[in-house]
Amino acid sequence: MRLKDIGEDKLIELIKEQCHTEDKSVLCGVGDDTAVTRTDGNTCLLSTTDTLNEGIHFNLSKHPPLELGKKAISVSLSDIASMGGVPRFCLVSITAKKTTTTKFIEELYHGLNMRAKEFGVSIIGGNTSTGEYFSVTTTLLGEAKEEVVLYRSGARIGDILYVSGTLGDSALGLKLLTSKENSDNQLSSAIKKHLDPEPRVGLGRILGERKIPSSMTDVSDGLIKDAGHIAIASNVWVNINSDNLPFSKEAKKHPKDKELLILGGEDYELLFTAPPEKDFEITKISKELNLQITAIGDIIENSTVKTNNPEPVTITNKNGINLKIELEGYEHFITK
Amino acid sequence: MRLKDIGEDKLIELIKEQCHTEDKSVLCGVGDDTAVTRTDGNTCLLSTTDTLNEGIHFNLSKHPPLELGKKAISVSLSDIASMGGVPRFCLVSITAKKTTTTKFIEELYHGLNMRAKEFGVSIIGGNTSTGEYFSVTTTLLGEAKEEVVLYRSGARIGDILYVSGTLGDSALGLKLLTSKENSDNQLSSAIKKHLDPEPRVGLGRILGERKIPSSMTDVSDGLIKDAGHIAIASNVWVNINSDNLPFSKEAKKHPKDKELLILGGEDYELLFTAPPEKDFEITKISKELNLQITAIGDIIENSTVKTNNPEPVTITNKNGINLKIELEGYEHFITK
Numbered sequence: 027m028r029l030k031d032i033g034e035d036k037l038i039e040l041i042k043e044q045c046h047t048e049d050k051s052v053l054c055g056v057g058d059d060t061a062v063t064r065t066d067g068n069t070c071l072l073s074t075t076d077t078l079n080e081g082i083h084f085n086l087s088k089h090p091p092l093e094l095g096k097k098a099i100s101v102s103l104s105d106i107a108s109m110g111g112v113p114r115f116c117l118v119s120i121t122a123k124k125t126t127t128t129k130f131i132e133e134l135y136h137g138l139n140m141r142a143k144e145f146g147v148s149i150i151g152g153n154t155s156t157g158e159y160f161s162v163t164t165t166l167l168g169e170a171k172e173e174v175v176l177y178r179s180g181a182r183i184g185d186i187l188y189v190s191g192t193l194g195d196s197a198l199g200l201k202l203l204t205s206k207e208n209s210d211n212q213l214s215s216a217i218k219k220h221l222d223p224e225p226r227v228g229l230g231r232i233l234g235e236r237k238i239p240s241s242m243t244d245v246s247d248g249l250i251k252d253a254g255h256i257a258i259a260s261n262v263w264v265n266i267n268s269d270n271l272p273f274s275k276e277a278k279k280h281p282k283d284k285e286l287l288i289l290g291g292e293d294y295e296l297l298f299t300a301p302p303e304k305d306f307e308i309t310k311i312s313k314e315l316n317l318q319i320t321a322i323g324d325i326i327e328n329s330t331v332k333t334n335n336p337e338p339v340t341i342t343n344k345n346g347i348n349l350k351i352e353l354e355g356y357e358h359f360i361t362k
Numbered sequence: 363m364r365l366k367d368i369g370e371d372k373l374i375e376l377i378k379e380q381c382h383t384e385d386k387s388v389l390c391g392v393g394d395d396t397a398v399t400r401t402d403g404n405t406c407l408l409s410t411t412d413t414l415n416e417g418i419h420f421n422l423s424k425h426p427p428l429e430l431g432k433k434a435i436s437v438s439l440s441d442i443a444s445m446g447g448v449p450r451f452c453l454v455s456i457t458a459k460k461t462t463t464t465k466f467i468e469e470l471y472h473g474l475n476m477r478a479k480e481f482g483v484s485i486i487g488g489n490t491s492t493g494e495y496f497s498v499t500t501t502l503l504g505e506a507k508e509e510v511v512l513y514r515s516g517a518r519i520g521d522i523l524y525v526s527g528t529l530g531d532s533a534l535g536l537k538l539l540t541s542k543e544n545s546d547n548q549l550s551s552a553i554k555k556h557l558d559p560e561p562r563v564g565l566g567r568i569l570g571e572r573k574i575p576s577s578m579t580d581v582s583d584g585l586i587k588d589a590g591h592i593a594i595a596s597n598v599w600v601n602i603n604s605d606n607l608p609f610s611k612e613a614k615k616h617p618k619d620k621e622l623l624i625l626g627g628e629d630y631e632l633l634f635t636a637p638p639e640k641d642f643e644i645t646k647i648s649k650e651l652n653l654q655i656t657a658i659g660d661i662i663e664n665s666t667v668k669t670n671n672p673e674p675v676t677i678t679n680k681n682g683i684n685l686k687i688e689l690e691g692y693e694h695f696i697t698k
Contacts, residue, residue, distance in 0.1 A: 067403030
């Protein structure tokens with residue numbers, strides 16, 4: 027069987043099974059946004075790695091190296107954020123072409139270091155090698171007290187599902203960036219969000235410290251898929267209210283792209299669940315950070331057995347009509 | 363200017379300059395075999411990352427996935443070994459083709475986990491994405507007490523240069539593996555060493571704990587280049603005695619390949635310096651581990667200014683004749 031027949035989630039399941047460990051210092055291994063390991067100090071070590079490949083995740087003619095550097099580290103910073111952690115160190119492995127210019131490398135690392143410094147992170151090592159296309163792998167190491175760490179697995183029936191910021195801008199930005207109408211490379215806010223998303227590290231830390239969420243992840247694969255990760259890890263179902271989804275002014279101008287806006291990934295917003303009594307505190311944090319946080323759905327009972335419906339996420343409008351959106355985010359391996 | 367004009371060492375210098383940090387907890391950043399950072403516990407965190415790309419580092423028709431998995435993690439284990447550290451956790455990021463089979467992935471992870479378990483390491487996370495060729499990036503996290511960590515920079519004039527095991531087998535193995543004569547895929551010990559090198563984790567730990575080396579690195583880029591890394595970091599020169607170089611029985615059968623044997627990389631042996639009074643202890647360790655350790659050269663004064671010779675490594679035979687070997691190991695970016 028080939029990977030295009032099984033898809034990314036099943037591939038990760040296959041890898042997870044093989045990477046079982048008896049090491050008691052591993053609090054969380056393969057399958058969440060970061061690994062969590064106990065150290066001999068007072069904090070846990072959070073570690074995560076992400077690869078961006080030319081032609082798959084970015085197009086060099088559209089993605090300037092400065093923004094690519096910032097995005098590469100932001101993707102990993104977002105994983106630390108979604109665990110409620112503090113990012114500390116970064117390793118960067120690049121595969122460059124022999125024809126890559128030193129100017130490109132300088133700008134890429136300028137972007138990596140700019141974003142790193144913004145969040146108190148030092149780039150401490152890495153690797154360089156050659157290949158036929160450009161690729162960058164970032165490994166982020168962070169820390170958090172054991173009792174602060176937030177997993178995908180804590181959602182409970184009756185919890186509310188929240189998301190920070192707005193949804194779908196990155197996917198819309200990618201569409202605009204690659205469309206013929208944008209031949210003058212005009213940078214709208216959606217395009218900026220695609221090229222250079224802002225990881226929600228501050229929000230993640232505050233939510234963790236104040237022990238507000240019952241579970242958390244980030245919107246990297248797309249709302250439905252990421253909500254599904256919480257649902258599966260927590261053994262619950264999620265019902266998303268499509269009327270409540272937060273869209274930017276720019277996104278609202280593209281009603282025809284609604285499917286794209288809902289399914290698109292790479293927003294790097296935080297998606298979390300919390301019991302209803304925390305709503306007041308969440309509103310307070312939203313004001314403190316001047317960052318929109320929206321209640322978009324509910325955690326409901328897993329009734330897979332009763333209904334024979336294996337989809338853990340439903341999305342309905344105020345009239346209770348289930349939107350027939352293909353329930354998947356960006357899927358790496360499946361050939362459509 | 364393009365990377366093919368400047369080469370890997372200058373690229374790393376360029377990156378190192380950009381990644382300067384003021385963070386006091388970074389004891390060693392870009393430029394050694396691993397980064398070393400202080401934690402709030404009793405040990406330092408060692409971190410390193412390595413990428414192996416199809417077509418550059420391995421050929422899938424010659425490199426079975428089980429051995430590829432073992433090699434991918436061994437390359438990073440060797441970096442932890444060369445700092446005198448204890449490996450603990452590994453993250454694995456793979457780029458797979460859509461046509462990659464699940465069997466291939468299973469065997470790759472079987473190899474990764476086999477080698478990990480052998481050294482007490484747990485694979486705790488990673489990333490999966492698609493690309494046009496297969497690629498695997500391993501990030502290894504290890505630990506060591508601050509006073510035990512061995513750097514490239516401690517070599518002193520009068521020290522002796524040692525290497526573990528034998529040299530050149532991996533390069534010879536690669537040549538044999540890809541030669542027409544080996545069309546029946548016979549696995550000689552040199553081929554085995556190329557496909558599945560054994561990281562010297564035990565030796566690295568003992569050398570660190572007993573505080574024997576003044577400096578250490580591993581033979582990944584090739585003897586001359588790696589000895590050069592010690593020389594440059596320590597601001598000394600290295601003279602290697604070519605008559606003392608340890609070659610395996612198989613390598614000795616290939617006298618015509620002497621250049622390849624001396625310059626070849628990927629042996630993942632430990633290369634270290636120690637003052638002459640440690641020689642007795644080194645012999646003892648060699649016997650304890652039943653592992654050959656050979657004195658192959660001397661650390662001498664850096665006389666660059668006097669002689670106007672910028673090459674930090676010379677290689678001479680017993681008659682003092684300088685072997686005119688092109689002084690470079692595997693060079694990623696230079697186009698020859």
